[in-house]
Amino acid sequence: MENEDCYLRFWGVRGSYASPYSSHLRVGGNTSCVELRVGRHILLCDAGTGIIPLGEQLMRREPPQRELFIVLTHYHWDHICGLPFFIPAFSPEWHLKIFGPGQDAQEVEDYVSSQMTSPFFPVSTATWLADIEYLAPKTREFTYGPFNIRYQNVHHPGITFGYRIEVAGRSIVYISDNECLFLEKTITQKSAQFNAMERRYYDEMQKEEYEAELELLTGADVLIHDAQYTREEYDKKQGWGHSYYLDTVKSALGAGVKLLFLFHHDPSHDDEKMREIHYHALEKINQYSSPMKCLVAREGVKLHLNGPGRIG
């Protein structure tokens, strides 16, 4: 294992839509796609526009790669819109496994294919020459090569998964879209309307939901989590399914995470704004005297998973 490639790499870090602006280049403008690689095994989290340059790299790679596994968190455009331009899908030598929320494999296929229909796209998935295998949830946990993958429903419109991936002795949690601490906030906002009995029940419910929310994150070596909004933005967009970045920090601290990557950045946030967000997050972590490290996920950043976890 030590001599094998074993890393995590960000290919797309934006939420909502791609933002290819010169003011955003340091962080990157592609939408969600994270590569986990151990030797010849490649696991991709989401297939936003970040998967497009990855596909180009995979086609050039020597020795050639011929198989990969994609786990989709959900089917909102920014998480699947790179697939119609993912070159390996059009190449007959390739074998792709695609897993995502759905009742059965046919439904997963229907969701993936539906973005490639007329008049929205000129060719359908029938033009994909790769051997594509669609997979739907059957058990709460499954494996692909060295990856052990567990998923959980998260707080986002529609059916959305978060993933916990154990590989090379590390635990990596990928939750691209999640409005964390939502119940806690609504209970606080409505508490004046409750009678004593309701308040008692909702205090208890809030604790239960908090524990359930943290279950997937607990003790993770790496957490990649939605941190799309500033406080002001969240106040306007509460109920849109994304997190205020300090709520993400709070959850990560509560779960004892070692390294937090702020992820799914708002497309309106330029590099300067991202610096400000990062600095503020670090300040908050410092206030808690926590050893947790926190970084802004940036396109091209590679975290080596074997050895001491070097970032390149």
Add this chain to the structure above:
Amino acid sequence: MNPEQQNKIGTSQPTVVLIDNSHAMQSMLRDCLLDFQVSLLHYNTVEEADRYLHSHQPDIIFLSLLMPDKNGLIYLRELRQQIMHRYTQVVIVTSKDYEQDRGAAQELGVSAFLVKPMPMQELTETVRTCIEKNEADIERTLQL
């Protein structure tokens, strides 16, 4: 009269099923049901609930969306594919307050979509409405 309606007529006390991994929700619903002559069955996972629902038709199912073992909407779709549960009254109880979830639930014929934290009165009224609807359905069937 279809088999599920026949089944209901023979039932002396309405049964309410709660599928939610929240014990606080169970206690709250139990308090809300004190005014009604009903029995409450609580399941922490979809798998446990499914074992019961495979062969029983309760009068109302309260279903959470963020279940640990299966998404509530996916399970509801599976339930609707079973002839016995095509018309079972299902009430969603969730902290997810999103249009996309409401729309999907409505397409699956839910009786109500309640967002936590809701007043207990709303829960009580929903139970009452569901029970009355079941009684009206049986009444209508008997008149046929």
